[in-house]
Amino acid sequence: MTNPTGITADFRSTAEVCRGLASSRLIALFACEHGIHGQYQAGVKFEDERDAVLGLPVYSLYGRHKKPTPDMLVGLDTLVFDVQDLGMRFYTYVSTMLYIMEACAENGKSLLILDRPNPLGGIVCEGGLLQEGYESMVGAWSMPIRTGRTLGELARMVNDLKGLGCDLDVIPLEGWSRSMQYTDTGLPWMLPSPNMPTLETVRAYGGTCFFEGTNLSEGRGTTRPFEWIGAPWLDGARLSESMNKHRLPGVHVHPVYATPAFSKYQGELCGGVRLFITDPQRYESVNTGLLLLHEVNALYPQAFRWLAPPQEGSRYFIDLLTGGEEVRRSIASAAGLRDIQVSWGQDSAAWKELARPYLLYT
Incomplete structure (x- = not known):
């Protein structure tokens, strides 16, 4: 294998x-x-x-x-x-x-x-x-x-x-x-999958993979998969300003435009943000991804949506990625975000x- x-x-x-x-x-x-x-x-x-x-x-x-x-x-x-x-x-x-x-x-x-x-x-x-x-x-x-x-x-x-x-x-x-x-x-890094070319990609992936379950591009089809997220209706400057106010450890969020060559929004110009990981040891990929989901929900409540289940009775993909329904149901509110952060922190410690x-x- x-x-x-x-x-x-x-x-x-x-x-x-x-x-x-x-x-x-x-x-x-x-x-x-x-x-x-x-x-x-x-x-x-x-x-x-x-x-x-x-x-x-x-x-x-x-x-x-x-x-x-x-x-x-x-x-x-x-x-x-x-x-x-x-x-x-x-x-x-x-x-x-x-x-x-x-x-x-x-x-x-x-x-x-x-x-x-x-x-x-x-x-x-x-x-x-x-x-x-x-x-x-x-x-x-x-x-x-x-x-x-x-x-x-x-x-x-x-x-x-x-x-x-x-x-x-x-x-x-x-x-x-x-x-x-x-x-x-000192070992060579061989990309384990087509959209995981660098260690910077790996570091960002733990949070931006959430966007696979949304109508935002997770960066597939760009030169920065998972380091960049975006959509035609997204203002990267606005989102980066909201994110950087949190002063998250080890990361700077910066506005970047991109046009995916394949996958979501193929051939469409998208506003978006790129994650610059400034301190890998301090960077919290999952918590950063949660905050990104929260801010996009808050800034674009009419445009943002979760990808629907592929067939009636099946799970939302975001629920499979996050391991339950809490994120999909609660991430839009500040109180919901805090509850998830506390619960997930307890789970990780256990x-x-x-x-x-x-x-x-x-």
């Missing part, structure tokens, strides 16, 4: 390394969202295929199936998981990992996770816990939005607390500590204590 981020420090792919192991035989590849080569845009479903370089089947876990079927696992002893995560609940790779754990447990296969750094460090957690009934591909288990944990630590925690019984082994990182940002590791026994790094 890998993608372009599954590389060594000297740029060799995990799949190539596994194929060269004398004591093992590589028999299949598994692909999460965006594909085995990172070739698909967000949300694009794809089918099984064959890898032209390795000549192996590539099983899609972002199409008809979200977890491996028994047929996919025939002849397999151990599934190796190696992708770079972002440390955010709604980035789908963590959900795919949990579904793989379930499949391995159900089919008597072992799972080997090659751990990778949380690019935002391992100390800060933000956001409320996912509520029961809001599980989806953008949130498969009750964790905060910004987890503050590596995938290996999350896997150990879920395996125990959910009682999955997965035969799990985690190969831990060497030399990584919780206070390290990705830039401190999560840190719950996760403590499963930490692999200090």
Whole structure:
């Protein structure tokens, strides 16, 4: 289970390394969202295929199936998981990992996770816990939005607390500590998905991803995805002034125009704002995103709207992203914003204590 981020420090792919192991035989590849080569845009479903370089089947876990079927696992002893995560609940790779754990447990296969750094460090957690009934591909288990944990630590925690019984082994990182940002590791940054090109994008993503559930562009189709949000009816100068009055730590909000080349408002000139993260250690991505939602609601009550559920009876996408209905129902008012901030702060503090026994790094 890998993608372009599954590389060594000297740029060799995990799949190539596994194929060269004398004591093992590589028999299949598994692909999460965006594909085995990172070739698909967000949300694009794809089918099984064959890898032209390795000549192996590539099983899609972002199409008809979200977890491996028994047929996919025939002849397999151990599934190796190696992708770079972002440390955010709604980035789908963590959900795919949990579904793989379930499949391995159900089919008597072992799972080997090659751990990778949380690019935002391992100390800060933000956001409320996912509520029961809001599980989806953008949130498969009750964790905060910004987890503050590596995938290996999350896997150990879920395996125990959910009682999955997965035969799990985690190969831990060497030399990584919780206070390290990705830039401190000296490792190459390979974009884990088409709209996650830089670490600046990753830092902003934890809050601006909320706008995927709204009628604002979250920056897809611009050169600054997730660092910029906007819409044709939005006055960036007005929004930036309202945001900067909050004196949020580690960020400056600045008016910027953009014309998305694809996705929302393709080819339309949009007013908007760009987030300049001035201090990554102090920056609170989730809280910044909440305040952005609140200010846009307050400034543009007639123009702003949540994207409607795709079909009758299904969830609003913003509810799946935020883990419940509170944001959609309450964010417009100052009192509602404060209630969410208090509740989410309590959830994050409780999560840190719950996760403590499963930490692999200090």
